[in-house]
Amino acid sequence: MTMEYGGVWNGCLEMNSRQVIQLEFFLEAGDFSTAGEASSQIKRILQQIGVKAETARRIAIGAYEAEMNVIIHSLGGKMRVAILPDRTDISVEDNGPGIADVKLAMQEGYSTAPDHIRDMGFGAGMGLPNMARCSDEFSITSEVGVGTKIRMVIHHP
Amino acid sequence: MTVGEIIEQVSLTVMAATAGLDKEVKQGYVSDLLSNVMAFAGADSVWVTMQGHQNIVAVASLAGLSAVIIAGGAKPEDETIAKAKQEGVVLLATPLPSFEVAGQLYRLGIRGA
Ligand SMILES: Nc1ncnc2c1ncn2[C@@H]1O[C@H](COP(=O)(O)OP(=O)(O)OP(=O)(O)O)[C@@H](O)[C@H]1O
Ligand SMILES: [Mg+2]
Numbered sequence: 087m088t089m090e091y092g093g094v095w096n097g098c099l100e101m102n103s104r105q106v107i108q109l110e111f112f113l114e115a116g117d118f119s120t121a122g123e124a125s126s127q128i129k130r131i132l133q134q135i136g137v138k139a140e141t142a143r144r145i146a147i148g149a150y151e152a153e154m155n156v157i158i159h160s161l162g163g164k165m166r167v168a169i170l171p172d173r174t175d176i177s178v179e180d181n182g183p184g185i186a187d188v189k190l191a192m193q194e195g196y197s198t199a200p201d202h203i204r205d206m207g208f209g210a211g212m213g214l215p216n217m218a219r220c221s222d223e224f225s226i227t228s229e230v231g232v233g234t235k236i237r238m239v240i241h242h243p
Numbered sequence: 244m245t246v247g248e249i250i251e252q253v254s255l256t257v258m259a260a261t262a263g264l265d266k267e268v269k270q271g272y273v274s275d276l277l278s279n280v281m282a283f284a285g286a287d288s289v290w291v292t293m294q295g296h297q298n299i300v301a302v303a304s305l306a307g308l309s310a311v312i313i314a315g316g317a318k319p320e321d322e323t324i325a326k327a328k329q330e331g332v333v334l335l336a337t338p339l340p341s342f343e344v345a346g347q348l349y350r351l352g353i354r355g356a
Contacts (some may be wrong), residue, residue: 119322122301126330129305139286139307146305147281207294212278219282
C-alpha cells in the first residue's frame with residue numbers, strides 16, 4: 087500500500103468549511119502485511135479533526151471491509167478518500183475480476199473465500215453488508231473482466 | 244470495569260499493552276470471524292477469539308475495541324504482537340477455551356454486546 091496526499095490539506099488538520107483532505111491508497115492483491123493501514127490512516131485523521139468517535143468508527147469499518155475485499159478478492163486497486171467538513175466520501179476501484187452476481191454477493195453469509203483466507207478469519211460473507219450498513223449512501227457496480235467500484239458516503243453529524 | 248482490572252481477575256498473559264490498560268470495557272463478544280466482530284462487537288468491547296493472525300489488530304483498533312483475548316492456547320504470530328504494541332492495542336492470551344473465558348468475564352459483570 088502506498089499513499090498520496092493531495093488537494094488543499096495544509097497538514098495542520100484544522101479544517102475550515104471549504105477545506106477537503108484527499109487521500110489516495112494503492113491496494114495490492116494478497117498483501118496482508120499492510121492490510122488495514124489505509125483504514126487506520128483514515129481513522130486517525132478523522133479523530134484528529136474531531137469527527138465523533140461513533141462516526142469515525144463507522145467510516146473505519148466500511149473502509150476496512152472495502153480495503154480487505156480488494157486485497158483478498160481482486161487483482162488490486164485503489165481507494166480514494168475525500169474528507170470534507172460534513173462528510174467522508176470513499177471510492178474504491180479494482181482491476182477485476184469483477185463480480186458476476188452483485189445481488190448474491192451482497193447477501194449476508196455469501197462468500198467465495200477459499201480455506202486459507204477463512205483460516206485468517208475472513209469469509210463470513212459480511213463485508214459488503216457491513217459497508218452498506220456503515221454508509222449513509224452506498225453503491226456498488228461491477229463488471230466481470232473489468233472490475234468492481236464501490237462508493238460510500240458517510241455524513242458527519 | 245477496566246482492562247487492567249480484567250487482567251487482575253482472569254488468568255491472562257499480557258502479550259501487548261503499550262496503552263489502554265485504563266480503558267473501560269463496556270461489553271464482550273466472542274467470534275473468530277472478523278467481519279462478524281466488525282458488525283456486532285460494538286465499541287469498547289473485550290473480544291475473545293482463537294485467531295492469532297495480525298489482522299485481528301486492525302479489527303480491534305478500527306472497531307475501537309478495548310482488548311483482545313486470544314483463547315484456547317492459540318498463539319499470536321510475532322507480527323500480531325509487534326503490530327499490537329505499535330497500535331496500542333491490548334493483546335492478552337490464555338490457555339482457557341473461549342467458553343471458559345466468556346464465563347469468567349460474565350461472572351465479573353461483563354455482558355454480551
Ligand atoms: N472487489 C471484489 N472483487 C471480486 N469479488 C468480490 C469483491 N468484493 C467482494 N467480492 C465477492 O463477493 C463476496 C462477498 O463479499 P463480502 O465482503 O460480503 O464477504 P467476504 O469478503 O467473502 O467475507 P468477509 O467480508 O465477511 O470476510 C466475496 O466472497 C467475493 O466472492
Ligand atoms: Mg469481505
